[in-house]
Amino acid sequence: MTMNPSVGAPVQHLDRLGRHLGIELYAQRDDLLPFPLAGNKARKLHAELKGFRAVPSILVTNGAVDSNHCRTTAWMAAELGVQSHLVLHGRSEGHATSLRLLDALGATYTIVHPDDIASAIAEAVRRAHLAGGTPHVIPGGGHSPRGARVYRRVGRRVLRTVGADVTFVASGTGATHGGLTAAAELEGERTRVVGVSVARQAERGVAAVAEAAAWAGAPNATIEFWDDYRAGGYGLSDERIDEAVALGWRFGLPLDATYTGKAFAALIDHARANRRSRVLFWHTGGLWNFVVQGGT
Ligand SMILES: *Cc1c(COP(=O)(O)O)cnc(C)c1O
Numbered sequence: 001m002t003m004n005p006s007v008g009a010p011v012q013h014l015d016r017l018g019r020h021l022g023i024e025l026y027a028q029r030d031d032l033l034p035f036p037l038a039g040n041k042a043r044k045l046h047a048e049l050k051g052f053r054a055v056p057s058i059l060v061t062n063g064a065v066d067s068n069h070c071r072t073t074a075w076m077a078a079e080l081g082v083q084s085h086l087v088l089h090g091r092s093e094g095h096a097t098s099l100r101l102l103d104a105l106g107a108t109y110t111i112v113h114p115d116d117i118a119s120a121i122a123e124a125v126r127r128a129h130l131a132g133g134t135p136h137v138i139p140g141g142g143h144s145p146r147g148a149r150v151y152r153r154v155g156r157r158v159l160r161t162v163g164a165d166v167t168f169v170a171s172g173t174g175a176t177h178g179g180l181t182a183a184a185e186l187e188g189e190r191t192r193v194v195g196v197s198v199a200r201q202a203e204r205g206v207a208a209v210a211e212a213a214a215w216a217g218a219p220n221a222t223i224e225f226w227d228d229y230r231a232g233g234y235g236l237s238d239e240r241i242d243e244a245v246a247l248g249w250r251f252g253l254p255l256d257a258t259y260t261g262k263a264f265a266a267l268i269d270h271a272r273a274n275r276r277s278r279v280l281f282w283h284t285g286g287l288w289n290f291v292v293q294g295g296t
Contacts, residue, residue: 009033009043011158014281017251021271024278026162031254031285039285040176041072043154044147048138049076051146056136060124062087062117064234065095066292068285069141074107085128087112087120097292141173143208145215151179152216156187164191164280166270170263171195171209171225176284178212178223185218191280194270196263197227199234229262240265245290256286257293 009030018025035042049059059077063070063086070086077084086109092099102109112120121137128135138144159167159180167184171177177195184193197205206225213221231238237257244265248255255261260283267281 009038011161014251014253017248017253018279020247020251021268022275023271024276025271025281026164026279027253027281027283028158028162029283031260031283031287035072036075037068037071037285037288039068039072039287040151041068041142041285043150044142044144044175045069045072045076045138047146047150048142048144049080052136054134055080055082057133058083058085058124058128058135059138060085060087060121060128060135061138062089062121062140064088065090065092065111066098066289067141068288070107070109071098071101071105071288073138074102074105077107078105083108083133085109085124087117087124089114089117095292098288141175143173143175143212147175148179148182148212148216151176152182152186152218153179155180155183159183159187159191159280162191162280163278165274165277166192166194167280167282168194168196168263168267168270169282170198170259170284170286171205172198172200172259173212174205174208175212175215176282177225178209178214179216180282181209181221181223182213182216182218185213185221192224194224194226194266196229196266197225198259198262199230200227201230202227226266229266231257231262234258237261244268253283254287254290256290258289259284259286261286 012027014025033042061073065088074084084107088111125135181193209223241261245255245261
């Protein structure tokens with residue numbers, strides 16, 4: 001593996017943007033991990049894959065057609081010299097750029113109805129076994145104990161360094177948010193860790209984050225999960241999110257409407273009500289989502 005996620009993802013003091021918002025603003029730039037189009041999936045998948053004693057012959061996982069998790073899996077598989085098979089949902093129309101990248105990386109994929117994901121994964125595993133291979137299935141979104149624990153580890157270091165009043169992070173499957181929540185809890189940090197939902201409503205979202213926090217060693221952690229910046233659901237946006245994205249870009253901070261823009265919109269509202277507070281924005285990536293938004 002060429003990536004070492006413990007290096008190259010800096011904490012930055014975003015002085016000018018912070019002054020604009022009236023807060024002390026810091027960012028943990030996981031979008032700058034040493035991996036192409038990096039984000040939290042690079043960190044989570046690296047943690048998932050480095051645990052192997054014998055490298056499998058094929059990685060199987062699932063996600064949306066534009067999924068950062070699926071693309072990163074295909075990319076790491078290509079680096080490792082193993083096959084990848086992706087079970088994708090969503091329509092292929094409008095996603096030619098994402099599919100072209102998966103093709104270039106040598107991934108195979110099927111695009112199925114969401115109801116058929118589990119059976120398509122089972123079928124891929126069966127075929128791999130028949131061909132004498134050793135398949136390994138990675139949970140969708142990299143939602144796994146290893147993913148949560150790697151965020152606890154890096155979270156403890158970064159939260160201690162920054163000493164923020166509150167940390168904002170985009171929350172999807174919940175492994176990143178759960179790991180960071182566990183980090184704050186175990187570190188005895190006063191920072192609140194606010195996960196801003198990119199898709200799920202509170203009931204389902206909180207349960208998944210609590211599960212991830214438990215994987216990371218904090219089964220009784222308090223979960224702060226904000227579900228009022230979803231803009232209707234995964235991949236949807238509204239004016240408030242679009243404005244947050246536009247503001248970030250004007251200050252040179254790349255954001256996207258699917259993930260980081262939702263977390264940043266919540267951060268902006270927090271800043272309005274809490275001038276001079278010390279805030280950490282945990283940047284989870286999403287540059288590809290900005291690039292392909294609208295589809296090509
Ligand atoms: C997947 C993803 C998230 C959500 O991470 P989870 O660990 O699934 O909650 C946030 N931001 C970006 C850019 C992502 O790709």
